[in-house]
Amino acid sequence: MSADGAALGARLRERDLSAAPAALNLLESTAPADREQSRMLLRALSEAGGPAEAPGHVIGVTGPPGAGKSMLLSALLKRWRERGSSAAILAVDPSSRQSGGALLGDRARIEFDAADRGVFIRSTSAGERLGGLAWATRTASQALAYAFAVVVIETVGVGQAETEVADAADTVAVVVPPGAGDVLQFYKAGIMEIPDVVVVTKADLGAIATRTRRDVSAALRSLGYDATPVLAVSSLPPATGIDELIAALEHHRASIDVSARRVRARRAGALADYAREHGERGLRALGGRRAAEGLLEAEQPALDTAALVDVLERCAQAEVTEPGSVPGVGG
Numbered sequence: 001m002s003a004d005g006a007a008l009g010a011r012l013r014e015r016d017l018s019a020a021p022a023a024l025n026l027l028e029s030t031a032p033a034d035r036e037q038s039r040m041l042l043r044a045l046s047e048a049g050g051p052a053e054a055p056g057h058v059i060g061v062t063g064p065p066g067a068g069k070s071m072l073l074s075a076l077l078k079r080w081r082e083r084g085s086s087a088a089i090l091a092v093d094p095s096s097r098q099s100g101g102a103l104l105g106d107r108a109r110i111e112f113d114a115a116d117r118g119v120f121i122r123s124t125s126a127g128e129r130l131g132g133l134a135w136a137t138r139t140a141s142q143a144l145a146y147a148f149a150v151v152v153i154e155t156v157g158v159g160q161a162e163t164e165v166a167d168a169a170d171t172v173a174v175v176v177p178p179g180a181g182d183v184l185q186f187y188k189a190g191i192m193e194i195p196d197v198v199v200v201t202k203a204d205l206g207a208i209a210t211r212t213r214r215d216v217s218a219a220l221r222s223l224g225y226d227a228t229p230v231l232a233v234s235s236l237p238p239a240t241g242i243d244e245l246i247a248a249l250e251h252h253r254a255s256i257d258v259s260a261r262r263v264r265a266r267r268a269g270a271l272a273d274y275a276r277e278h279g280e281r282g283l284r285a286l287g288g289r290r291a292a293e294g295l296l297e298a299e300q301p302a303l304d305t306a307a308l309v310d311v312l313e314r315c316a317q318a319e320v321t322e323p324g325s326v327p328g329v330g331g
Helices: 005-013 017-028 032-046 069-082 137-144 160-167 181-187 207-222 242-255 258-285 289-297 305-321
Strands: 057-062 087-093 119-125 150-154 171-176 197-200 230-232
Touching: 005 017, 005 032, 005 137, 017 032, 017 119, 017 137, 032 137, 032 305, 057 069, 057 160, 057 242, 069 087, 069 150, 069 242, 087 137, 119 137, 137 150, 137 258, 137 305, 160 258, 171 242, 197 207, 197 242, 207 230, 230 242, 258 289, 258 305, 289 305
Parallel strands: 057 150, 057 171, 087 119, 087 150, 171 197, 197 230
Antiparallel strands: none
């Protein structure tokens, strides 16, 4: 029997952190009955959304494997909890070819108190997606932001393709390890265009970390992103630079139109979910990706992802039964 999506949505809206596991299970399920309950959950949340949006800060953390993302998150999590902020971490891992599940299990690498009810960590499998996120990550982060003060999306860490996180998070932090000069050349055209904050890890290594910070700053200037802060942190006890990083993340969020960014995230998520379900043929039925984006832009800003997918599906069906009814489609 499926969980009651409307009840779970109401509990998240009331900041009941204990609703998070069941809500995530529902949002990640592909069973038809669960999909319907997921829609009910999102509808219950969107009733309280609109211009105000969910209060939690959604932060994307991305970067190459071995950059120290998990250690950094351990240090951030410790500081957030010391400040009394609840936190949820959605760690997206590569998939096991045998089980299809999360391969690395970042939940096991992030240090936290398992008895702490103010922390929720879930490792999810990226499946066959190349954008650095699991298919339900966008929706899950938006839902959890109603209950948790901070929601972190940690991406797979596979390179340029994971820039999808920029469409899902309020603030994106790119993590760069010391001595990453050659890596930066590879990332310049992709990942280095998305950060709101850049974090050079392992500052305790001294000169090499300082040089990497300087190289990153130069790369950002060459791309025209002079205002993007570049911070050096050390996650080893006693951690350094963590308070400065939290301040930079909070400053970025305070400087943006969160509602507009969330609306873009929901619309991007709806288009991604529709394409996942219906493929290129489904997009062609709408006149292509650009036409589909236009349809979504015409909808009410407060509509949740599931409702936006419904819009696209209705338009595609209308085109099948009445060719030319969708703008830009047919003769």
